[in-house]
Amino acid sequence: xxGKYVSFVLGDVNxxxxxxxxxxxxxQDVLDTPKAHPSxxxxxxxxGEVIPVVDMRARLGLPAETxxxxxxxxxxxxxxxxxxLLVDGVRDIxxxxxxxxxxxxxxxxxxxxxxxxxxxxxxxxGNTGRMDRVKGTSRE
Numbered sequence: 001x002x003g004k005y006v007s008f009v010l011g012d013v014n015x016x017x018x019x020x021x022x023x024x025x026x027x028q029d030v031l032d033t034p035k036a037h038p039s040x041x042x043x044x045x046x047x048g049e050v051i052p053v054v055d056m057r058a059r060l061g062l063p064a065e066t067x068x069x070x071x072x073x074x075x076x077x078x079x080x081x082x083x084x085l086l087v088d089g090v091r092d093i094x095x096x097x098x099x100x101x102x103x104x105x106x107x108x109x110x111x112x113x114x115x116x117x118x119x120x121x122x123x124x125x126g127n128t129g130r131m132d133r134v135k136g137t138s139r140e
Contacts, residue, residue: 006074007091011062015087015113016094023075023082025090030073041086044073051075053084 005016006025030042030053041055053073057065065071070089075082 002096005094005096007094008072008074008087009089009091010056010060010087013113014091015056016096017074017076017085019093021076021078023077026073026075026084027071028073030084030086044084046075046082049082051082051084053086055086057086057088 004019006019006022007014007016009015026044026046028044030044032042033040033052036042036052039054039058041053041058043050043052045051055064057063065088071086072090073084073086074090075084077083
């Protein structure tokens with residue numbers, strides 16, 4: 001997919017999500033929700049709306065990490081709903097071009113994965129196939 005993406009990091013991997021899906025990026029405390037799915041970190045209140053926050057580390061099966069200074073919530077729209085995606089840090093807005101199939105120049109040593117919202121919110125917990133289509137991993 002050619003276009004602009006928000007680049008963010010989880011562990012040692014850069015991920016990207018299409019800019020048109022992103023409403024805003026926040027640094028905000030998350031209110032815990034007891035008995036929620038393990039990948040749901042909690043909820044936030046944004047302009048009076050309660051928004052569930054998905055811990056992307058848990059969703060992708062990565063080890064847990066504490067809420068550090070660089071962790072951010074990327075607020076996205078999917079269908080008619082709004083969600084927060086908790087990530088380790090947000091990098092930049094990047095342009096990716098299928099024809100070039102290259103990672104962003106700012107992080108050439110890291111692989112880049114494009115996240116599609118349909119994969120994140122899939123009913124199948126083990127389904128990450130649509131979520132991590134690899135783009136430009138020649139420099140892994």
